[in-house]
Amino acid sequence: MKTIFRAVFYLRSNYVNKEGKTPVMLRIYLNNxxxxxxSTGLPFAVAMG
Incomplete structure (x- = not known):
């Protein structure tokens, strides 16, 4: 049987903290x-403009 694994990282752009950073989120797919x-605990600076 074939197992399908996917990991998707994305920015939670609807939330920006006081430092202007947004959390990096993780979504895992296993067999759909x-x-x-x-949150992965890794903040990412977002450029506004």
């Missing part, structure tokens, strides 16, 4: 079932 892990 989704698991949202949440």
């Amino acid at each position: 079932e989704r698991l949202s892990i949440g």
Whole structure:
């Protein structure tokens, strides 16, 4: 049986902290079932403009 694994990282752009950074979120797919892990603990600076 074939197992399909995907990891998707994305920015939570609707939330920016006081430093102007947004959290990097992680979503894992295993055989097309989704698991949202949440924040990876890695903030990312967002350029506004």
